[in-house]
Amino acid sequence: MSAVAAGVQRSRWPVRLAWVVGMVLVALLAFVITDYELFRLSRMACIGIAVLSLDLLTGRAGLISAGQGALFGLGAYTTVLLVYHEIAPYPVAIVLGSVLCFLVGLVLGLPALRLGGLNLGLVTLGAALVFPELLKKYSDLTGGVFGIGISPPQAPLDLALTSAQWLYLVSVAGLLIAMAFYTRLVNSRFGRGLEALRTNENMAASVGVDLARSKLLAFGISSAMAGFGGGLYLLLIGHVTPDTFLLTLSLSMLFAAVVGGLRSRLGVLLGAAFVVFVPDFSAAFGERGPQLIYAIALLLTVYLLPRGIVPSLAALGRRLLGRRAPRTPEPWDEIEPGAAVAPEQSPVVDRLGKG
Amino acid sequence: MVQPIAPSRLGVGAELSLEHVSISFRGVHALRDVSFEVRPGSVTALIGPNGAGKTTLFNCISGLYRSGGTIRLDGRDISTTRSAARARLGVARTFQTPALVAGWSVLANVVVGDCARGAAGPFASFLQPGRENRQARQAHEQAADLLETFGLAHLSETPVDGLPHAQRRRVEIVRALLPSPRLLLLDEPAAGLGNEESFPLFDRLLRWAEGRDMTVLLVEHSMDLVMKVAGHVVVLDAGGVIADGAAEEVRQDPAVIKAYLGE
Numbered sequence: 201m202s203a204v205a206a207g208v209q210r211s212r213w214p215v216r217l218a219w220v221v222g223m224v225l226v227a228l229l230a231f232v233i234t235d236y237e238l239f240r241l242s243r244m245a246c247i248g249i250a251v252l253s254l255d256l257l258t259g260r261a262g263l264i265s266a267g268q269g270a271l272f273g274l275g276a277y278t279t280v281l282l283v284y285h286e287i288a289p290y291p292v293a294i295v296l297g298s299v300l301c302f303l304v305g306l307v308l309g310l311p312a313l314r315l316g317g318l319n320l321g322l323v324t325l326g327a328a329l330v331f332p333e334l335l336k337k338y339s340d341l342t343g344g345v346f347g348i349g350i351s352p353p354q355a356p357l358d359l360a361l362t363s364a365q366w367l368y369l370v371s372v373a374g375l376l377i378a379m380a381f382y383t384r385l386v387n388s389r390f391g392r393g394l395e396a397l398r399t400n401e402n403m404a405a406s407v408g409v410d411l412a413r414s415k416l417l418a419f420g421i422s423s424a425m426a427g428f429g430g431g432l433y434l435l436l437i438g439h440v441t442p443d444t445f446l447l448t449l450s451l452s453m454l455f456a457a458v459v460g461g462l463r464s465r466l467g468v469l470l471g472a473a474f475v476v477f478v479p480d481f482s483a484a485f486g487e488r489g490p491q492l493i494y495a496i497a498l499l500l501t502v503y504l505l506p507r508g509i510v511p512s513l514a515a516l517g518r519r520l521l522g523r524r525a526p527r528t529p530e531p532w533d534e535i536e537p538g539a540a541v542a543p544e545q546s547p548v549v550d551r552l553g554k555g
Numbered sequence: 556m557v558q559p560i561a562p563s564r565l566g567v568g569a570e571l572s573l574e575h576v577s578i579s580f581r582g583v584h585a586l587r588d589v590s591f592e593v594r595p596g597s598v599t600a601l602i603g604p605n606g607a608g609k610t611t612l613f614n615c616i617s618g619l620y621r622s623g624g625t626i627r628l629d630g631r632d633i634s635t636t637r638s639a640a641r642a643r644l645g646v647a648r649t650f651q652t653p654a655l656v657a658g659w660s661v662l663a664n665v666v667v668g669d670c671a672r673g674a675a676g677p678f679a680s681f682l683q684p685g686r687e688n689r690q691a692r693q694a695h696e697q698a699a700d701l702l703e704t705f706g707l708a709h710l711s712e713t714p715v716d717g718l719p720h721a722q723r724r725r726v727e728i729v730r731a732l733l734p735s736p737r738l739l740l741l742d743e744p745a746a747g748l749g750n751e752e753s754f755p756l757f758d759r760l761l762r763w764a765e766g767r768d769m770t771v772l773l774v775e776h777s778m779d780l781v782m783k784v785a786g787h788v789v790v791l792d793a794g795g796v797i798a799d800g801a802a803e804e805v806r807q808d809p810a811v812i813k814a815y816l817g818e
Contacts (some may be wrong), residue, residue, distance in 0.1 A: 381681075388680035388687065392667050396656055402619050403654035407730065408642035408671035417677050 219379075226372055235364035242332060242364075242436050245371035248472035249378045249429030251456045252465070257422035257460030258454070260386055262398030263312050263415060264320055267327035267451045268426050268450055271301050271308075273445030275427025276334065277342060277435040283350050290353055294431030298424040305423025309416045328450040332442035347441030350434075367436050374432045378425055385421070394418055448491075455494055459501045462510025470509055565596040568770030569645055570735035575624035576603075576615055583669065585611045586622065586794045593738075593787070595629075598761070598771045598787035600802070602778075604814060607791040609774040610651060613740050616772075617641060628738065642671040645737030649744060653723040653729045655715045661726050662698055662711040668733035670692035701729045704763055720747050725756065732763070739764075741773040745780050748810075753777065757784050782806065790814065 230238060250272045257263050278297035283287040288296060335342045342348060355366030367438035383393045393414055405411055417520045434440060456471025474497065482489035505512035571593040578586045586608045593599045601609050615622040618638030626634045633641055647668070650803070655664050680687040689783070702708045705725050710718070711781040715726060724744065731739060745753035757780065775781050781788060781802065788805040792814040798805045805811055 238755075384680055385677060388677070389670055389691070390677040390679070391661070393670050396670070397660075399656045400654045402638075403650065404670075405619060405638035406617050406642060406648050406650075407668050408639050408673075408734070410637070412637040421677055422812050 207303050223372070227369060230361075230365045230368050230431075235362060237363045238368040239436070240480075241369045242371040243433070244469075244472045244476040245368075245375040246429045246433035246436060247453070247456070247475050248375050249432065250426045251453050251460070251468045252375075252378055252382055253422045253425030253429065253477075254453050254457045255464075255468050256382060256385070256425065257418055258457060260391065260398065261394040261415065261418040263309075263418060264317065264454075265308075265324040265419075265422070265450075266447075267308065267324035267331075267450050269445050269447070269450030270328045271305065271423045271426040272430035272449065273331055273335075273440070274304060275301050275430025276420055276440050276445070277348075277430075278427070279431040279434045280348050281341070281409070282309055282441055283492040284348060287310050290435060294428060294435075297426045297431045301427025301430075302306060302420045304425035306416050308423065309419025312415045312419060313412050325447070325450075328447045335442040335445075340364055340418065342442075345442060347439055347444070349439030349471055352438045354436055371432055371436065374428065378428065381425070382465070390414070390417070411430035412512055452494065455498060458508060459497055461505075461512065463509035464508065464510040464514075465506050467510035558786040565598070565764050565770070566766055566768035567595045568692065568768050570595040570629050571616065571625075571738055571772065572627045572630075573612075573624065574627070576612070576622050576626060578611060578615060578620055578622040579589055584794050586615065589624070589791070589796055591789050591792070591796055591799050593770055593772050595770055596768070596774070597787055598785050599787040599789065600781040601774045601789050602672065602776070602781060603774060603791035603797075606793075608794040609791055610742055611794075612791065613648060613742050613774060614818075616738075617646055617740060618678055638658055639670075642734075643673065645671075645734075646735030646740065647671065647738070647741035649727045649731050650726070651742045651746065653720075653727040655723055655726060657716050659712060659717055660712050661702065661707055661718070662695070663735055664715050664726055665698040665702065665730045666691075666694050668698075668730040669763060671734035671736070681781075688742070701732055701763075705729050705759055721752055724748070728756075732760075735767065735769075737768055737770065739769055739771045740774075741771065743774055743776060745775055745777045749781055750777070753780050754783065772794060 219308070233241075250268055253271075254265060257265055257268075275294070275297040275514045278300050279290070279293040282293035282296060283290060287293075308324065308327060313319050315323065336344055339345070352363050352367070353362055355361040359366070361369070386395075393409035395402060396407065397409055397411055399412055401411055404414075437444070452475045456475050457468065458471075459467075459474060460469070460471030461467030472504070474494075478493050478497075479490040482493040485492055501509060556635065573592070574591040575592050576586055576724075577584065587613060588606075603609055608754075610804065613618065614620040616626060618636060618641040622634070624634070625632055628641075628644055628646065631644075632642065636644070646786075671808075672690075699708065699711065702711050705728070707722065707725060707729065709723065715723060718726070724747075728741070728744065731741075744756065748756070761784065773781075775787070785802050788798070788800065788802045789796060790805060790808070790811050797810045797814055798808045
């Protein structure tokens with residue numbers, strides 16, 4: 201009976217193809233639009249990785265983190281320090297930053313073993329508040345309020361690309377890697393276990409999901425992903441200060457994940473686009489413009505599209521196209537046509553009665 | 556009178572023994588000094604009035620509650636073993652209200668039962684993709700077979716959300732069966748079902764289990780069903796065991812009649 205399983209895999213193909221084609225087109229953009237636009241899209245890709253990491257934690261495992269921006273910052277600072285002090289080249293520095301974030305994430309996840317929901321949100325909120333202060337306090341290492349910078353990486357010499365084009369391609373590649381990792385992870389046994397524990401911890405435990413281990417690993421992996429995005433982000437902006445990673449960054453990531461739609465990769469991209477592009481066209485509303493737009497969008501989403509933009513619109517589309525879940529009649533008599541279901545004629549009763 | 560199913564129909568499942576199991580919540584003794592044995596390969600029913608502690612006992616056996624006393628599975632003390640680890644030892648259960656993952660298909664809800672086959676590391680699917688893919692394929696095939704057996708094959712791609720209660724219950728039972736448990740705990744499998752639904756369900760379940768190494772312990776209110784399927788009955792009342800024996804004997808036990816009729 202592998203027909204069912206095979207059917208599932210087959211039906212995913214068009215979706216995968218669409219993703220690949222879409223991503224190729226996105227890569228080709230590097231040669232069409234200006235460097236400034238490329239920079240903004242690169243930022244969107246890096247923040248997208250962080251929002252994706254938050255979606256893994258909040259959307260899949262049901263654990264809220266209001267401190268993802270701090271881990272994003274930790275990845276960026278680790279990368280900049282390793283490169284600045286010539287301890288490691290860029291790629292190695294980014295990987296090491298992710299590893300450090302993984303370990304910090306495990307520690308941040310410890311409260312999740314006892315706390316859920318709002319309390320966990322507050323603990324992670326604390327991390328987001330403390331991180332910039334720590335950066336200022338240990339100014340010998342971090343450069344304090346003035347931050348620390350490196351020269352932007354150039355494209356390998358044999359590639360005739362501007363720095364912006366090169367960084368754009370690197371960021372998009374990073375986003376693709378993160379997406380592929382996320383997809384593989386959520387479809388693995390571990391990922392299914394995470395979703396089960398989000399739905400019902402008792403049920404998850406009863407089918408063999410180790411709750412403590414799964415939650416800690418979810419925190420660790422999510423943090424490593426955020427750190428990876430932060431490392432790429434550092435390459436992009438070249439210079440980081442504590443103000444780059446304020447609480448508002450963490451909150452906008454959470455906002456992006458919720459508004460775009462949890463458990464939706466397209467929603468993650470939409471959310472990241474919001475974070476990057478809204479400040480620009482909302483400048484007309486004054487200094488507080490972005491916050492105002494965020495707040496309005498958040499309220500509108502919660503009221504009108506409670507599952508987030510992408511999932512709600514997808515559901516609406518399915519309804520309009522009439523593809524609803526089929527109503528299902530009781531199938532006993534469908535399977536065995538003619539087999540009466542009255543207790544007297546049930547096979548159990550027959551056999552027992554004769555026994 | 557109808558005869559209970561002969562215990563020998565099932566293969567040698569796990570032997571469960573409870574010794575002085577007790578638990579209290581805020582001073583209220585939900586279970587006190589509960590001791591009984593479930594023979595390997597038997598179908599044993601746990602009955603009793605509402606609030607007797609049946610589901611609490613299930614939660615203790617499956618490890619969701621930590622109780623006093625000793626719980627042994629095949630002679631091995633599992634009292635301090637965590638729930639997930641008990642699942643890996645072959646304890647599977649269903650819940651009074653079917654616990655399914657909303658938004659998932661019937662098939663996906665069944666396949667999650669495969670977690671009981673071993674701790675799934677997050678990196679396994681990256682480090683050993685071949686092995687993980689093979690295991691996933693196997694789990695899907697077994698799930699599809701089970702869904703076929705339980706008359707759910709045509710629903711395997713349907714989201715569980717809109718399914719009627721009876722089908723949700725069946726999906727949960729199939730999920731519990733997927734890892735081929737050695738001890739199956741069924742919490743009111745017939746609740747909300749008439750005999751015309753619950754009897755065929757059990758017929759399929761027991762026919763599937765025939766020859767497999769499985770022990771079944773079920774909490775059930777429907778005496779019709781209990782008398783049909785269970786060879787052994789344990790009666791709980793107010794957190795304590797008031798009767799324990801062959802189904803027919805227990806049915807005529809004055810203490811049981813009193814507990815049920817409240818005389």
